[in-house]
Amino acid sequence: MTGPATVFDKPTDYIGKSIPRSDASRLLRGQGRYVDDMQLPRMVHAVFLRSPYAHAKINSIDISQAIDLQGVVAIFTGKDIAQHVEPYVGVLSHLPGLRSPAQYPLAVDVARWQGEPVAVVICASRALGEDALEYIKVDYEQIPAVTDTLDAMSSEAPLIHKEYDSNLAWKREVEFGNLEEALAQDDVVVVEKQIKFGRHTGVTLETRATVCDYIPGDEQLIMYYAGQAPHMLQFILAKHLDMLEENVRVVAHDVGGSFGIKVHTYGDEIATAIIAKLLKRPVKFTADRLESFVTDIHARDHVVDAKIGVKKDGTIVGMGFNDFTGIGPFSMYPRTSAIECNQILNLTGAPYQFEHYHAVGNVVFQNKTLMCQYRAVGHPIAMAISDCMIEEAARVIGMDPVKIRKKNLIPDDAYPTKSVTGMRFDDLSHHACLDKLLEIMDYEGLLVDQQKERGNGIYRGIGFVSLVEVTNPSPMFYGVGGAPIASQDGATVRLDAAGALHVSSSVTEQGQGTNAILQQIAADVFGVAIERVKVTTGDTATVPYGGGTWASRGAGIGGEAMLLASHALKEQVLETAAVILQAKPENLDISSGEVISKESGEQKISLGDLAKIVYYRGNELPNDLRPELIATRHYRVTDFPFVFTNGAMAAHVEVDTNTGFIKILHFWAVEDCGRVINPQLVDDQIRGGVVQGIGGALYEECIYDTDGQMQNASMADYLVPMASEMPEITVAHVETYTKTSVLGAKGAGEAGTGGAPAAIMNAVNNALEPLNCGLWQMPMTPERVLKALGKIK
Amino acid sequence: MTKTAQINLVVNGEKYFENVPVRMNLADFLRNKLGLTGTHVGCEHGVCGACTIFLDGVTARSCLTLAVQADETEVTTIEGYETDKNASDLIKNFHKRNALQCGYCTPGMLASSIEYIEQGNPPDRKKVKEHISGNYCRCTGYQAIVDAICTTIEERQSR
Numbered sequence: 028m029t030g031p032a033t034v035f036d037k038p039t040d041y042i043g044k045s046i047p048r049s050d051a052s053r054l055l056r057g058q059g060r061y062v063d064d065m066q067l068p069r070m071v072h073a074v075f076l077r078s079p080y081a082h083a084k085i086n087s088i089d090i091s092q093a094i095d096l097q098g099v100v101a102i103f104t105g106k107d108i109a110q111h112v113e114p115y116v117g118v119l120s121h122l123p124g125l126r127s128p129a130q131y132p133l134a135v136d137v138a139r140w141q142g143e144p145v146a147v148v149i150c151a152s153r154a155l156g157e158d159a160l161e162y163i164k165v166d167y168e169q170i171p172a173v174t175d176t177l178d179a180m181s182s183e184a185p186l187i188h189k190e191y192d193s194n195l196a197w198k199r200e201v202e203f204g205n206l207e208e209a210l211a212q213d214d215v216v217v218v219e220k221q222i223k224f225g226r227h228t229g230v231t232l233e234t235r236a237t238v239c240d241y242i243p244g245d246e247q248l249i250m251y252y253a254g255q256a257p258h259m260l261q262f263i264l265a266k267h268l269d270m271l272e273e274n275v276r277v278v279a280h281d282v283g284g285s286f287g288i289k290v291h292t293y294g295d296e297i298a299t300a301i302i303a304k305l306l307k308r309p310v311k312f313t314a315d316r317l318e319s320f321v322t323d324i325h326a327r328d329h330v331v332d333a334k335i336g337v338k339k340d341g342t343i344v345g346m347g348f349n350d351f352t353g354i355g356p357f358s359m360y361p362r363t364s365a366i367e368c369n370q371i372l373n374l375t376g377a378p379y380q381f382e383h384y385h386a387v388g389n390v391v392f393q394n395k396t397l398m399c400q401y402r403a404v405g406h407p408i409a410m411a412i413s414d415c416m417i418e419e420a421a422r423v424i425g426m427d428p429v430k431i432r433k434k435n436l437i438p439d440d441a442y443p444t445k446s447v448t449g450m451r452f453d454d455l456s457h458h459a460c461l462d463k464l465l466e467i468m469d470y471e472g473l474l475v476d477q478q479k480e481r482g483n484g485i486y487r488g489i490g491f492v493s494l495v496e497v498t499n500p501s502p503m504f505y506g507v508g509g510a511p512i513a514s515q516d517g518a519t520v521r522l523d524a525a526g527a528l529h530v531s532s533s534v535t536e537q538g539q540g541t542n543a544i545l546q547q548i549a550a551d552v553f554g555v556a557i558e559r560v561k562v563t564t565g566d567t568a569t570v571p572y573g574g575g576t577w578a579s580r581g582a583g584i585g586g587e588a589m590l591l592a593s594h595a596l597k598e599q600v601l602e603t604a605a606v607i608l609q610a611k612p613e614n615l616d617i618s619s620g621e622v623i624s625k626e627s628g629e630q631k632i633s634l635g636d637l638a639k640i641v642y643y644r645g646n647e648l649p650n651d652l653r654p655e656l657i658a659t660r661h662y663r664v665t666d667f668p669f670v671f672t673n674g675a676m677a678a679h680v681e682v683d684t685n686t687g688f689i690k691i692l693h694f695w696a697v698e699d700c701g702r703v704i705n706p707q708l709v710d711d712q713i714r715g716g717v718v719q720g721i722g723g724a725l726y727e728e729c730i731y732d733t734d735g736q737m738q739n740a741s742m743a744d745y746l747v748p749m750a751s752e753m754p755e756i757t758v759a760h761v762e763t764y765t766k767t768s769v770l771g772a773k774g775a776g777e778a779g780t781g782g783a784p785a786a787i788m789n790a791v792n793n794a795l796e797p798l799n800c801g802l803w804q805m806p807m808t809p810e811r812v813l814k815a816l817g818k819i820k
Numbered sequence: 821m822t823k824t825a826q827i828n829l830v831v832n833g834e835k836y837f838e839n840v841p842v843r844m845n846l847a848d849f850l851r852n853k854l855g856l857t858g859t860h861v862g863c864e865h866g867v868c869g870a871c872t873i874f875l876d877g878v879t880a881r882s883c884l885t886l887a888v889q890a891d892e893t894e895v896t897t898i899e900g901y902e903t904d905k906n907a908s909d910l911i912k913n914f915h916k917r918n919a920l921q922c923g924y925c926t927p928g929m930l931a932s933s934i935e936y937i938e939q940g941n942p943p944d945r946k947k948v949k950e951h952i953s954g955n956y957c958r959c960t961g962y963q964a965i966v967d968a969i970c971t972t973i974e975e976r977q978s979r
Contacts, residue, residue: 047915054923055911057858057898061924064857097822154822154843232862232870232924232958283860283924284958316863538922538959707918714961715921742867742956750962751953755945 031594034552034769041547041557045707048543049557050536060280062236062253067309070238071100073299074156076146076163077318078138081172081394081735082187085136085165088146093162098155102163103302104146105133111301113267115292117358119508125197125365125390127358128188132294132301137170139187139356140396141735142321144295149302149310172394172735176330176353179393187356187392196358197365197390201372203447204383206345210336215344218420219334223804224408224784225728226328226353229401230747233283234314235323237296239303249276250300254289255535256575261567262511263292263361264300279565285537286402286719288323290577292360295322320740325729326367326401327805328353329408335416336383339424341431345383346376348412352398353391359399361510365390367398370405370497376413377446378457378493378673379435384447394735400577402716406496406781407723414492414785415792415803422796428491428789429470432461436493451667454763457493460675460697464491467759468677468695481797486682487692488796490789491675494782498700498774499583499670499767501663515663516580517571518588520549520596522656524642526620526635528555530592531563533573534585539776540708541581545589547704548770552593554617555634571659579774582704583670584662587768591660603654604637607647662768670765672773674698676717676782678790679754684798684816687809689725689791691754694783699761700775709775710758716779717756722748724784728806827891831856832900840887846880847871849887850897858898860924862956869955872928873897874905879935898927905934910972919968921959928955933969943970943977 053059090102114129133144146163150156173179173187179194187194210217238251248270254260257277265272282289299312314322333348350371354364368388375386421431436457437444443453470489477487505512516533523529530549536542542562550557563569573588574580597617604622605612608631616623621630622637640647641654648654664670679692696713703709726746730738739745764771784805792801795815802815813819822841829836831854840849845864850856850873859882862868866884873882874896901907910933913919920926929952936951948966957965 048918051915051918051920051923054920054926055898055914055930056902057856057927059858059923061857061860063861064851066852066855154841230956230958231922232868232956233860233922234862282922284922286958316865538920540918540921711918711921711960711964714963715959716961718961719958741865742863743865747956747958748961749953749956750949750966753949753962756961756963 031769034590034594039551041551042704045705046543046547046557048540049546050542061233061283062238062251063313065238065251067238067240070309070311071149071151072153072156073302073310073312074148074150074153074160075144075295076160078134078141078143078145080138080167080169081141081174082170083138084168084170085134085138085145086168087166089164093148093159096159096162098151099148099159101149101306102146105131105135108133108298108301109135111305112297113269115267115360117360117363119363119505119510121508122197122363122365122369125358125363126191127196128190130357130360132298140394141737142318142396144298147298149306174393174395174731174733174735176328176351176391176393179353179391180351187394194392195389196354196392199369199372199388201384201386201448204345206347206383206385209345209383210334214338215336216339216420216424217334217336218416218423220416220419220803222331222333222411222415224327224329225806226325227723227727228320228323228325228729229286229288231284231286231288234316234319235289235293235296236313237299238309238311239300240309241303241307243307247274247276248300248304249278251278252296253282254279255285255537255577256290256512257535257565257567258533258572259512259575267297268301268304276568279535282537287400287404287577291324291362291399293322316742317740320745321396321737324359324399324401325396326398327408327723328398331408331412333412333416335420337420337424341421341424341426341434343379343381343435345381346413346416347385348375349387351389351391353393353395355395355397356392357397359397361512362400362505364397364399366400367405371409373448373450374405374409374495377450377495378437379413380437381435381447395731402719403777403781406777407720407784410492410494410782411785411788415788418490418789418792429465432491432493433458436461452671454765455671455673456699456761456763457673459761460673460699461493463759463761464675464677464695464697467757473679486684486794486798488680488682488790488792488794490678490786490793492782492785492789493675494673494778496579496672496774496778496781497669498579498672499664500578500580501665501668503668504578513572513574515661516573516585516588517659517661518585518592519571519657519659520553520592522596522600522634522638524638526633526638527559527561528553529561530589531570532585532589533570533575534581535565535576537576539581539712540705541576541585543708544582544586544704548586548589549593552590553597555620559620571661579776582772583768583774584664586704586772587770588660588662590770591662592658595660596658599655599658600637603641603652604632606649606652607637607640608632664767666767670767670773672698672700672775672778674778674782676786678786680787680790680794682791682794682812687812689807689812691721691787694754694756696756696779697759697761698775698778699763701763701765701773702771703760703762704772712775713758713779714756716777717783718748718753720780720783721787723805724787725806825888827888829890829893829895831895832897832904842888844887845883846885846887846890847882850882856897856899859927862924869928869932870925872931874931879931898930901930901934907934909975910934910937913968913972917964917968917971919960919964925955925957929957929965936969937973943973945970
């Protein structure tokens with residue numbers, strides 16, 4: 028532990044309490060400030076023409092009929108835009124061997140996925156721009172598309188990039204112990220399955236949007252964007268538009284959902300910035316829903332051949348798998364499209380003790396929308412491989428799924444320790460979480476109900492998952508590989524003349540409540556009423572430098588920086604107060620906006636009065652006292668590559684064997700995210716995450732035909748979880764503080780999405796067990812259930 | 821040239837007389853012409869429910885309604901729910917229970933909630949869930965929203 032250990036010596040006023048988010052008050056009255064709400068003087072709209080083909084040569088683009096239409100200001104083709112940008116390459120040096128060609132914002136000679144932008148109309152309105160698109164004539168020459176991941180790896184597959192010898196982007200093999208030999212032993216039962224994970228996407232309700240403005244007098248580009256990592260984007264824009272970084276300002280106000288979708292570099296957004304700079308006026312781009320479906324990053328899309336070996340007493344001997352994942356035609360810049368596969372290689376089986384592991388990951392190019400990091404990157408696949416295989420093995424040896432976990436989970440007193448792949452763990456609580464889960468769900472009662480209902484032809488199942496979640500990433504996640512992504516975050520805390528606190532932070536808010544917990548921490552640690560703390564995030568011109576919000580780091584990293592800054596300011600203020608009051612700083616404290624005597628609690632001077640002396644009447648102070656009523660601190664995780672959290676979840680489902688419909692009857696989640704700063708916000712993060720996990724498990728899939736056309740790119744056709752299908756979700760906590768910070772908080776945003784799919788697949792297969800069949804493909808649609816039952820072909 | 825038409829309407833109690841393109845939908849009219857950006861557009865094909873508003877007292881998808889169809893009507897949007905729909909208790913309960921995260925579905929979710937409550941429906945979780953199943957929420961998992969609606973009804977019943 029570093030820093031001021033005294034912070035939690037006394038009871039807290041705000042940390043640990045379910046204080047309603049102050050931001051929400053505005054949003055509930057229609058006063059949000061989302062990007063598309065902005066209208067600037069002389070603003071024009073960027074409307075993109077997108078390739079209707081998944082793979083096509085662009086022979087020529089004729090804009091002559093479109094350019095003179097009403098409202099059209101300018102038209103740019105991919106070639107035009109390419110002249111004003113340094114192309115980008117989505118590789119990282121710590122993923123050796125990963126390859127991806129240089130990518131331009133718009134396709135230049137070849138379009139490689141349906142939806143790739145090929146030209147853009149700049150127009151007085153979006154509607155007039157859409158009219159003009161119809162008059163741009165593009166001469167396309169179709170090239171056979173490569174869509175299926177496994178087909179893309181065949182030697183006959185057309186090459187998506189001629190400069191490469193195959194469609195393989197990256198391959199990594201991880202081996203510890205000797206899995207093949209261990210599984211060949213006589214007393215080992217081996218179970219093998221192929222598990223398929225459908226391609227899905229984030230479907231943020233607010234589509235991607237940007238307003239870019241260029242101020243020639245200042246040589247300044249301002250990008251208002253709906254996103255998660257303003258400083259990363261500042262670097263990228265400066266680098267690729269050949270500008271000084273200080274002349275690029277990125278601002279994120281309210282963001283209508285993000286989930287990882289809005290942390291990447293999108294060609295249409297970069298092109299919008301380029302055009303604002305060229306035209307020297309504001310340009311708005313707001314994706315419509317079709318554009319979102321075919322250009323927002325997609326996620327998952329894995330075919331995994333997995334195996335596990337267990338002894339008859341349930342001891343896990345080892346596990347292994349071969350994963351093929353399709354990532355579209357490029358690796359996404361700058362985070363790359365190999366991280367998900369890398370996470371799966373690193374995390375599979377991580378909650379359990381075993382010696383033998385052999386995993387291979389293959390990342391494959393294909394003519395579909397780019398795949399990249401979405402909430403719980405890799406976790407749903409990693410957790411499903413291990414936990415669904417463990418439950419299948421338990422079925423084969425006739426063991427209870429809870430018993431086999433208890434036998435193999437890393438003991439709670441074993442920390443610090445390492446996983447089979449060398450991941451370093453500390454402060455985890457798998458057994459405590461599983462015990463708590465059993466306590467809140469009445470497992471025995473559910474088993475009795477299951478038996479009884481089977482007699483009535485009703486098939487219910489119970490499924491579990493024990494999980495780890497990567498949170499609070501250190502520089503080992505991206506920075507080490509050369510990505511312009513900060514792993515440290517900063518917080519600034521300033522006392523104003525009225526005695527109120529103005530705080531700013533480099534982590535960002537997308538609705539999860541980041542601003543609220545920063546406010547709670549500052550108010551508590553410094554000692555003012557929470558209403559007197561004003562929070563600013565999301566503006567590179569005003570907030571300290573930092574990574575933003577991704578990989579569940581807002582509370583753990585941003586929160587710790589805020590704690591350190593608030594504590595530093597408190598010490599500074601008490602030093603000044605001590606001089607004014609002729610007392611010793613160690614005898615003073617701050618509470619409810621007053622400097623008080625630590626011993627008696629007597630109010631000595633209000634923060635407003637103190638600040639007014641400092642700001643207005645410095646003549647009353649000794650000349651050698653130079654008060655600083657502002658403090659900044661930064662924080663990064665130093666002792667570990669990531670701070671893992673853990674949890675245990677369970678799903679109770681009913682499978683209708685006539686219709687194939689799966690109903691989730693209840694869901695339970697126990698999470699250990701260290702110190703819980705705001706229980707209600709954390710619980711709702713878990714619930715929202717679980718529901719996104721349910722989406723991936725049961726409903727969501729980007730369906731493509733063999734020509735690479737997405738068949739369900741509308742909200743009417745792409746199913747997301749709706750209220751009527753959603754179960755009640757019971758959430759409980761075990762709190763094991765991380766020793767890496769004073770605050771002790773770990774992340775919580777992704778556990779639900781990471782764990783729920785495995786628990787649901789386990790529950791479905793538990794329900795299907797007496798029918799002697801199983802389902803190993805997500806989403807588990809009614810059609811697939813009926814196929815598994817042999818009722819349809 | 822896009823055809824235009826004159827429309828007369830009342831929005832949140834205020835009178836407007838505007839010239840609009842005949843193809844402009846009501847959501848774009850509210851947002852871009854009147855600056856009432858509290859109404860959100862999530863899908864533009866009537867599925868997500870974010871753009872739901874009240875048109876002469878009945879909920880309607882403003883993305884599927886043309887602005888010219890709102891001629892001679894009364895429209896109520898999120899900006900008017902506290903005053904024109906007496907929804908301050910519902911809004912308070914949404915806030916207290918954290919029944920929103922990113923806030924993008926909120927205008928439509930409030931509209932559907934107000935409609936459910938106005939129709940005199942009970943605080944029955946299953947019925948509430950069915951009623952709001954035309955509104956996507958990608959953040960909350962819906963449970964908090966159902967809680968906020970049921971609490972509001974229970975509070976009104978015990979008043």
